[in-house]
Amino acid sequence: xxxxxxxxxxxxxxxxxxxxxxxxxxxxxxxxxxxxxxxxxxxxxxxxxxxxxxxxxxxxxxxxxxxxxxxxxxxxxxxxxxxxxxxxxxxxxxxxxxxxxxxxxxxxxxxxxxxxxxxxxxxxxxxxxxxxxxxxxxxxxxxxxxxxxxxxxxxxxxxxxxxxxxxxxxxxxxxxxxxxxxxxxxxxxxxxxxxxxxxxxxxxxxxxxxxxxxxxxxxxxxxxxxxxxxxxxxxxxxxxxxxxxxxxxxxxxxxxxxxxxxxxxxxxxxxxxxxxxxxxxxxxxxxxxxxxxxxxxxxxxxxxxxxxxxxxxxxxxxxxxxxxxxxxxxxxxxxxxxxxxxxxxxxxxxxxxxxxxxxxxxxxxxxxxxxxxxxxxxxxxx
Ligand code: GMT
Numbered sequence: 001x002x003x004x005x006x007x008x009x010x011x012x013x014x015x016x017x018x019x020x021x022x023x024x025x026x027x028x029x030x031x032x033x034x035x036x037x038x039x040x041x042x043x044x045x046x047x048x049x050x051x052x053x054x055x056x057x058x059x060x061x062x063x064x065x066x067x068x069x070x071x072x073x074x075x076x077x078x079x080x081x082x083x084x085x086x087x088x089x090x091x092x093x094x095x096x097x098x099x100x101x102x103x104x105x106x107x108x109x110x111x112x113x114x115x116x117x118x119x120x121x122x123x124x125x126x127x128x129x130x131x132x133x134x135x136x137x138x139x140x141x142x143x144x145x146x147x148x149x150x151x152x153x154x155x156x157x158x159x160x161x162x163x164x165x166x167x168x169x170x171x172x173x174x175x176x177x178x179x180x181x182x183x184x185x186x187x188x189x190x191x192x193x194x195x196x197x198x199x200x201x202x203x204x205x206x207x208x209x210x211x212x213x214x215x216x217x218x219x220x221x222x223x224x225x226x227x228x229x230x231x232x233x234x235x236x237x238x239x240x241x242x243x244x245x246x247x248x249x250x251x252x253x254x255x256x257x258x259x260x261x262x263x264x265x266x267x268x269x270x271x272x273x274x275x276x277x278x279x280x281x282x283x284x285x286x287x288x289x290x291x292x293x294x295x296x297x298x299x300x301x302x303x304x305x306x307x308x309x310x311x312x313x314x315x316x317x318x319x320x321x322x323x324x325x326x327x328x329x330x331x332x333x334x335x336x337x338x339x340x341x342x343x344x345x346x347x348x349x350x351x352x353x354x355x356x357x358x359x360x361x362x363x364x365x366x367x368x369x370x371x372x373x374x375x376x377x378x379x380x381x382x
Contacts, residue, residue: 001367001382002031004079006072006100007091009040012206013286014121017151017174018091019043024177024360026050033083035075037068041263053079069095069102076103080114086382087367089117090145093124094134097141115374117367118145120169122283125150125159126304127210139163147370149363152305155283170366173308174284175359176351181293183270183348190271193257198228199335202272202296204265204287207237212301214246215278215322219299221250222328227335231256232268269294273340274331280321282306288316293351297343299331309354315346 003025007018019042022032026049033051034040043052057071076088076099088103090096097118107114118141123129129138142148142159148169150156156169194200201220205211213233220231233243233256240258247256262268269275275291277300284305288298292309298316300306310316317330334343365379372379 001086002084004033004035004085004088006035006096009036009038014092015040016042016286020177021360021363024356033079035079069099072099073102076100077106080107085114087115087117087371091119092121093118093138093141094128097145098137101141101144113374115146115370117147117370118142120150120155120159122155125155125162126281130162143167146374147366151284152308154305172362173354173359174286174289175354175356176289176293177356178293181266181290183295184267186267187271194230196228198230199273200271201229201231201274201276202268203276204234207235207239209239210280212278212280213239213243215324216276217243217246218324219327221252222324223331224255226332232259234259234262234265236261266294269296272296273335274299278327279303285309289351289354292347295344295348297334297347299327311350315343315350
């Protein structure tokens with residue numbers, strides 16, 4: 001198949017999922033065309049089936065806000081037409097599903113009916129999509145996609161609860177590439193960060209409010225009273241300055257390091273003992289899955305789709321949002337010498353259920369189903 005993938009190319013779960021999906025599809029022999037405003041960060045290798053088309057946004061003195069949706073739709077029209085795509089797969093509803101609808105209508109005028117699949121990732125539904133400004137457009141775009149998937153059952157449920165949905169939504173969970181994300185035998189980094197054999201705790205995110213990083217810092221402060229430990233906060237975003245200030249106020253700067261954005265996260269995860277994800281909302285929790293693949297158990301909230309990933313008392317623990325005392329108690333339990341190895345083994349066992357090799361065929365089958373629906377054919381003929 002020839003597939004066009006539209007996503008946010010910067011750091012963020014939806015872009016990571018879209019890029020990893022595209023790479024795997026290309027390895028399986030499909031032709032994949034990324035349509036984004038800059039090169040996706042994980043599009044880091046050459047393959048004869050991978051193509052990248054940059055959306056050019058020309059400016060004009062009249063535009064205080066350059067019309068990105070129109071530029072994107074225009075690029076989609078161009079790529080579908082000249083690369084003869086079979087399907088467009090857009091990740092994150094805003095504004096990608098809307099631009100795809102526009103592109104589809106334009107192409108129809110030229111006799112091309114391009115099937116459009118929209119994947120809902122999380123905040124496009126649970127945070128931004130709910131905003132009255134975007135809600136009508138999100139509802140319309142979901143209902144007018146030829147196919148819609150969501151990354152967890154919980155997100156599917158919340159989509160039906162939040163919007164007037166007349167379309168079907170299929171759940172295809174996120175996945176992890178176990179060839180990249182596995183425990184590596186490199187411990188020089190751990191020796192530098194934890195010279196006295198301290199336990200190493202890690203969090204990775206885009207440092208948005210929804211991630212509740214202050215809860216991690218407070219939990220760490222409590223935990224530190226009981227055992228020697230270090231905390232690495234990886235990523236960057238709007239909350240970082242406030243979190244740095246909080247560390248200073250709590251006098252935890254010697255034990256907490258802000259690393260910033262990092263590509264080789266698997267190297268850090270390989271030496272971590274615990275991963276924190278205390279989010280207020282989290283449709284899936286891809287970063288937690290990547291941690292589990294590197295044998296790192298997870299302390300999370302029971303928000304959104306996290307219960308579909310974390311098994312309480314097996315590969316981690318879940319607490320109510322903001323329950324610092326419970327998270328501290330659970331973290332200490334996991335980190336106890338007699339428990340840690342079992343939790344680590346269980347984390348990997350669980351991660352294997354989300355192996356990219358098992359999940360990508362679900363997307364391929366779904367693409368066939370949607371192309372067949374649009375073209376009026378049987379899926380086995382695609
Ligand atoms: O909030 C983020 O981390 C970024 C956001 C995105 O769309 O880029 O992530 C969402 O999509 C990820 C991939 O499907 C999910 O793993 C995250 O759980 C989800 N984030 C939230 O729901 C807050």
